[in-house]
Amino acid sequence: MFDWENMRHFLAVARIGTFSGAARSLKVDHATVSRRLSALEDEMKTRLVERLPRSCKLTQAGQRVFELAQEMEENAYAIERFLDVSLSPLSGKVSLSAPPVLVASFLVKHLADFRIAHPGVQLSVSGEPRQISLSRREADIALRLIRPTEATTVVRKLGRMSFDLYASKDYPHLHNPAAWEFIVYDAGFADRPQQAWLMNVARGRPVACEIGDITGHLAAAQAGAGVAGLPCFVADTDPNLRRVAHDGERFARDIWMAVHRDLRRLPQVQTVMNFLLKIITENAAFTTSA
Structure with a gap:
């Protein structure tokens, strides 16, 4: 038999395509990662990955092992979820993944109230822009601005995050739209x-700078530095920023909550989901349409 830890490292390489990303x-x-992968190949006496200068490519055997290993991984997580649901009281740790702006500018303000109301539940919050996998237990609950599509998840829309254009009250071109320069995303976030x-x-107006978050x-x-498109719930409360009128359309993103279907009835997970539902749906900033 092979070491599952070695297989777990292989799965990461196979999914991401590089050792550094894994x-x-x-x-x-x-x-x-390199050591674990080599150990797995030695255990199986089979080359699973072709090491290229900047990436990795699965061999034919590696592709088949990857397919079978994903099924094993899902079954292992299913057992873990079953035991969690069967044995867990209203206590323990619940992991929540959410966009960084929601974590830093909204969720952290409510953590004290949650702790007072539910002292037995430890909430572990991670601010992540990427799409995470609930099936692989990368989190128990996810808040996302794109509707999650994993087949094993239960999804609910909680509200909308409105955006508009803002600039510093001291921005020299604040009242001259023709001279505006824009703060935009870098090429990694072009989509x-x-x-x-x-x-x-x-x-066609100039770009002042590109920033990835x-x-x-x-x-x-x-x-x-220029004019930025910012979430209204953040920028409207900043006394140094001004919302600037423009001819274009306003913009909004839906806020989605997702949980794996096997965990949605776990008491502590339900508690966190109800908490998120309450603080988002009762906040006027997330119920106003763009």
Whole structure:
């Protein structure tokens, strides 16, 4: 038999396609991934991965092992979820993945109230822009701005996050739209709906800078670097920012909550889901249409 830890590292390489990416996802170093993969190949006496200069490619045997290993992984997680549901009282840890802007500017403000109301539940919150897998237990619950599509998840729309254009009150071109320069996303986020909206509103006007996350957009706008498309629930409360009128359409993203179907009745998971439902649906900033 093979070591499951070795197989887990192989799965990460197979999914991501690089040793460095697999290492980041597993929170280990590059050498550990390489060592684990080599050990698995030695155990199986089969080459699973072709090491290329900048990536990895599965061999024919590696592709088949990858398919079978994914089924094993799903069954292992299913057993884990079954035991959680069968044995767990209203206590324990619940992991929540959410967009960084929701974590930093909204969720953290409610954590004290949650802790007072539910002292037995430890909430572990991770701010992640990427789509995570609930089937692989990368989180118990996910909040996302794109509707999750995993077949094993139960999804509910909680509200809408409105965006508009903002600039520092000291921005020199604040009242001269023809001279606006825009803060946009870098090439790695070219497919984001916010980017398409921003570029459509800009209509050929200059780009001041490219930044890969919304927190950076906020800081750059506060510093007077240009005009940014920001979530209204964040920017409207900043006394140093001004919402600027423009001819283009406003923009909004739906806020979705997802949970694996096997975990949705787990008491502590239900508690966190009800908490999220309450704080989002009762906040006017997330019920106003764009």
